Amino acid sequence: MNAAPSTSGEPKKLRWGLIATGRIARKFAEELPSSHTGELVAVGSRSPEAAEKFAADFGGVRAHGSYAALLADPDVQAVYISPPHPAHLEWVERAAAAGKHILCEKPLTLRLADTQRAIAAARAGGVCLMEAFMYRCHPQTDRIATLLADGAIGRLLLIRAAFCFDRAFDPAHRLFNRALGGGGILDIGCYPVSYSRRMAGAALGRPFAEPEQFKAVGHRLAATGVDDYAAAVATFPGDVVAELCCGTTLRREVAVRLHGEAGWIDVPAPYHPGGWDGADTFTLHRAGRDPEIVRSETTQKLYALEADALAHAVAAGAREVPAMTFADSLGNAAVLDDWLAQVGVSYD
Known part of the structure; x- marks a missing residue:
């Protein structure tokens, strides 16, 4: 799942999927094109209709009628998780088990004990995880x-x-x-x-x-x-x-x-x-x-900056991002x- 370095010095494009189709997910999709390292390839929603509608606004993006279907998409390397807070832990754990790198909206979970579980899942899955405090990347x-x-x-x-x-x-x-x-x-x-x-x-x-x-x-x-x-x-x-x-x-x-x-x-x-x-x-x-x-x-948008931060960590083989480490989230x-x-x- 790691994105190998390119000859330009930037990692190869990290292929992103979205878990949820709300306002924040749309903002991420709108700003990702200013990223140096990422491209949006798929979106997942609990509603097939919502996924199709969202995907239609971003040409060439595949629509999945469930979050699980998005995680099963072999072309997706990283996911941006932004459903309501109580759902974060479940989908971080499932994304990690599926081998997807993870950028999860803040707060990472509802409580410290769950944040410990989320980090443990990322470590067990061998994936990179970052809590999405985007200002940390600006x-x-x-x-x-x-x-x-x-x-x-x-x-x-x-x-x-x-x-x-x-x-x-x-x-x-x-x-x-x-x-x-x-x-x-x-x-x-x-x-x-x-x-x-x-x-x-x-x-x-x-x-x-x-x-x-x-x-x-x-x-x-x-x-x-x-x-x-x-x-x-x-x-x-x-x-x-x-x-x-x-x-x-x-x-x-x-x-x-x-x-x-x-x-x-x-x-x-x-x-x-x-x-x-x-x-x-x-x-x-x-x-x-x-x-x-x-x-x-900076010529980049906020969401692109955090996407790039995760991608650089992935390319380096790291499991956490310097801008927001596991210890920081804990x-x-x-x-x-x-x-x-x-x-x-x-x-x-």
């Missing part, structure tokens, strides 16, 4: 991490990270439906957690860091049992404090600010840089200097477990 993220590591704003003191939007309550919608893995912490709180862990680690010269303390509060919807807005304070090694916020019914920004002893960095589009109309710049404020607007150049899952428990949300 050059903006590494640029900011390098600035922190180099002390551009002095010692990092405080991280303020939020991911919020305001959606009208609908008990049937996946964001509010416990059976579909609803709730803001799991769906979008994973981003501030992941981002703060990445940047707290960068300040220490590490790929990521784990909080030494984590205190959380939140509002749980009585009607469905999931959270709709929540906040947390994490303390990382080096006395770095992170204020985290997420909300599915909350009118607040999607942004990050990193405060240091000698300045700060404003990141207006931390989780979707350059994508979904997000800004591809951030602003560096340093004491005694004019603010500096920094652009991270650490994120552990923090999410803690946050959910403190707010009183359970998916058991």
Whole structure:
């Protein structure tokens, strides 16, 4: 299943199949053509009609009327998994058993124990697995991490990270439906957690860091049992404090600010840089200097960047991707477990 290196220095094209046909799967299919390493060859849906309709919008793509049929397609080398969260574990395990490399939407699973199972399945199947935090593959993220590591704003003191939007309550919608893995912490709180862990680690010269303390509060919807807005304070090694916020019914920004002893960095589009109309710049404020607007150049779309990250790992014979390693996914899952428990949300 590995994609062999080509004479151009890029891996040969990795042939992708999609498990699910929702909005995110469509976005992946639309952006994959800007990848240097991937091509879409098949799509699978629980509905044959949905698969056919989706495939018709992307010429030359085969339609499969079930996820299992897609995994049985010998031409598919890698799969992008994006059904509702509770289905992730099953299809990661089945894809791994079928020998397919895996890019699975965040959160990888509902809980830490299941994330451990997903990783074990990938190892047993000899396939590469990545949790799809696409911002981790964008050059903006590494640029900011390098600035922190180099002390551009002095010692990092405080991280303020939020991911919020305001959606009208609908008990049937996946964001509010416990059976579909609803709730803001799991769906979008994973981003501030992941981002703060990445940047707290960068300040220490590490790929990521784990909080030494984590205190959380939140509002749980009585009607469905999931959270709709929540906040947390994490303390990382080096006395770095992170204020985290997420909300599915909350009118607040999607942004990050990193405060240091000698300045700060404003990141207006931390989780979707350059994508979904997000800004591809951030602003560096340093004491005694004019603010500096920094652009991270790339001609590729966000989903293409993460597809390429997986493909390069596959070509190298690796089982995990440097941008989001197994240890990183496990650490994120552990923090999410803690946050959910403190707010009183359970998916058991």
